Amino acid sequence: MKVKTKMIKILHCADLHLDSPFSLDDIQKSEVRRAELRGAFTSMMLYAKTEGVDIMLMAGDLFDSEYASRDTAALLTREFASNPGCRFVIAPGNHDFYSSESVYARVDFPDNVYIFDSDKLTYFSFDELDTDVYGYAFTSPSMRVNPFAGRRPKNPARLNLLCAHGDIGVPTSPYCPISTDDIRDSGFDYIALGHVHNTHGIERFGNTYYGYSGCLEGRDFGETGHKGAVLAALEKLPSGELRADIRGLRFSKRRYEIERLNASGCAAESEVAARLARLIAEKKYGSDTALRVFIEGGVLPSLELSEKRLAQSAQGLFFLEVIDNTLPMADAGTLESDPTIRGVVYSKLLPKLRDGSPEERETAARALRLIMDALDGRPFYDEDNAL
Numbered sequence: 001m002k003v004k005t006k007m008i009k010i011l012h013c014a015d016l017h018l019d020s021p022f023s024l025d026d027i028q029k030s031e032v033r034r035a036e037l038r039g040a041f042t043s044m045m046l047y048a049k050t051e052g053v054d055i056m057l058m059a060g061d062l063f064d065s066e067y068a069s070r071d072t073a074a075l076l077t078r079e080f081a082s083n084p085g086c087r088f089v090i091a092p093g094n095h096d097f098y099s100s101e102s103v104y105a106r107v108d109f110p111d112n113v114y115i116f117d118s119d120k121l122t123y124f125s126f127d128e129l130d131t132d133v134y135g136y137a138f139t140s141p142s143m144r145v146n147p148f149a150g151r152r153p154k155n156p157a158r159l160n161l162l163c164a165h166g167d168i169g170v171p172t173s174p175y176c177p178i179s180t181d182d183i184r185d186s187g188f189d190y191i192a193l194g195h196v197h198n199t200h201g202i203e204r205f206g207n208t209y210y211g212y213s214g215c216l217e218g219r220d221f222g223e224t225g226h227k228g229a230v231l232a233a234l235e236k237l238p239s240g241e242l243r244a245d246i247r248g249l250r251f252s253k254r255r256y257e258i259e260r261l262n263a264s265g266c267a268a269e270s271e272v273a274a275r276l277a278r279l280i281a282e283k284k285y286g287s288d289t290a291l292r293v294f295i296e297g298g299v300l301p302s303l304e305l306s307e308k309r310l311a312q313s314a315q316g317l318f319f320l321e322v323i324d325n326t327l328p329m330a331d332a333g334t335l336e337s338d339p340t341i342r343g344v345v346y347s348k349l350l351p352k353l354r355d356g357s358p359e360e361r362e363t364a365a366r367a368l369r370l371i372m373d374a375l376d377g378r379p380f381y382d383e384d385n386a387l
Contacts, residue, residue, distance in 0.1 A: 006235065007243070008129055008159060011048050013229040014059035014194025015215040016041060018072050029319055036253040037217045038075065044216065044229055044251045045079040053086050054129055058214065059194030059213070060093025060138070060165030065103040071105045081110040087126060089133050090115045093165035093194055094175050097138035116163075121147040123154075130236070134188070137164040142174040149179075152187040159236040162191040164351075183210050183384045189242050190232055197223045202230055202246050209244055218256045221292050221321075227252040254318055263326055264297030269305055273313040280314055290319035301328035301372045327353050327361065328368045345371050 018037065021269045047055055063072070066293055080088050090113065092098040098117050099105065109115070116137040116228065123134040132155065136147040148168065153160035166176035168183075175195055183191060184206045191210035199214035213230045215223060228251040235243040263272045272295060285291055291314070295305060307322040314320045337343065352364035 003340075007233050007245075008131060008235065009051065009053045010056065010161065010192070010232040010234060011044070011053045011056045011229055012059065012190075012192040012213045012232060013044060013056065013216060014093075014165070014192070014213050015061045015197050016058075016217075017061055017064040017095050017215065017219065018076075020064035020219055021068055028079050028205045032108060033217070033219070033254070038072075040227075040253055041219050042079065044249075045083065047219070047249070047251075048086055049083045053231075055087045055126070055131070055133065055161070057133070057163040057192035058088065058090045058160065059163050060091050061095040061194055062090065062092075063096040063103060066096055066099055067322070068096075069101040073103055077107060077109055080113050084110070084112050085239055086112065087124075088113045089124060089135065089163050091117065091135040091163045091165055091194070092139075094141050094143070097140055116236040119143060119147060121151050122174070124373050129159070131159040131161065133161045133163055135370065138165060138176070143176040144174060146176055146178050146182055148186060148188075149182045150185075152185075156187060156240070157236075159234060159242075160188050160222065162186065162188045163168060164191065165194045167195055168193070183208055189236065190234060190244075192230075197227075198225070201248060202232070207242065209242075209246065213248075217252045217254075221256045221258055221290075224256050224258055226250045226255050254290060256290045256292070257283070257285060258292045259283070260294045261308070262297045263295050263299055265299070266297075266303060267300045269303065269309060271301075272299075272305060273310055276310060277313045280317065286316050287318055290321075291317050291322065293320040294323045296323050296325045297327070299326045299328060301368050304369055325358075325361075326365070329366055342372070342375060 010016065016037070016379055018041065020037070090104070092102070092104060092115070104115050104117070116122060116135040116234065119139045120201065121134055121136050121137055123132050125132050132153060134148065134153065148162060166178040167173035168178045169180065171177050171179070186208060188208055191208060193210065193212045196212040197215040199212040202209055202211035209232070215227050218224065218227055228249045231247055231249055233245040236245065245318050259279060263275065266272050276293065305322065305326070310322050311320050338346070349364045349368050352360045356364060
């Protein structure tokens with residue numbers, strides 16, 4: 001008699017960092033981002049309900065610390081309870097590690113929530129799905145040993161999942177170092193990892209699918225691009241073969257992006273603004289984008305850029321940060337051969353302009369502009385200290 005198997009729907013997420021601060025100079029927009037993170041979470045939970053997800057694997061750092069605000073804890077319990085058909089499996093990470101004082105120990109979660117509370121490898125069995133979910137918890141901010149190294153599932157015939165927080169390929173990591181050998185020899189069908197916020201997606205090594213889901217919302221310019229979770233439909237055949245359909249899902253409301261703009265040869269700020277506008281249009285950045293732009297290249301010493309004025313050419317963005325790395329060297333040949341005080345000043349500052357540290361280059365460039373303005377009789381205006 002042919003044994004019937006079932007395709008199990010898994011939603012893999014990690015690194016939500018609920019209640020986390022956001023890194024933007026605009027305080028109001030930082031608060032908007034905090035609200036949007038909660039919105040991304042509720043969108044993910046709605047997706048799990050409407051798509052009939054069987055198991056959600058939450059691989060650590062749901063919270064930014066072991067504590068959580070009352071509102072955030074209430075949000076999670078409410079969302080978990082609203083989808084009783086889904087089993088929510090949580091493996092606490094280094095930020096939200098399990099302790100007697102942690103939110104995981106203090107909050108009364110619904111019966112469909114399963115939380116690992118030991119730094120040893122344990123598992124939850126879901127017989128109705130013929131599935132076992134293994135995992136462990138950080139019980140302090142660090143973990144020096146991988147709990148699943150050298151361990152294998154007890155029942156290879158079942159669908160065996162691992163929900164874990166850890167650091168692949170960094171043997172000295174204090175955040176549960178995981179080697180590729182650990183993954184290859186594990187015997188798990190799917191390893192849902194958390195800890196790394198920027199992800200290349202799910203990979204396959206031997207008979208094991210593994211990888212990071214990435215974070216749900218980027219929090220700063222170190223977490224660029226759209227973010228979300230991973231949907232994995234898995235079926236373990238009687239032969240032991242695994243059928244898998246795996247894809248990434250976007251849940252982020254906005255994205256952080258970093259670009260470099262070459263302003264070489266520009267004599268006026270309007271020219272830089274035009275190049276910036278073209279860049280934004282070509283990349284299709286809009287109201288969902290917080291953009292950091294490094295403006296580089298050699299420009300006329302008289303050119304000074306204003307972030308406020310440049311922002312007018314990028315009004316469709318959510319947020320713009322301009323970092324001026326230009327060097328006042330567009331007419332370097334003329335200045336180097338200039339016998340007047342202009343040439344002397346330029347020659348004295350040139351070593352710092354070319355070879356100095358970023359701070360030294362910025363200071364030298366600013367000094368050169370100020371001196372050239374003074375020699376040309378232009379008034380100095382500093383918009384950061386304007387009266």
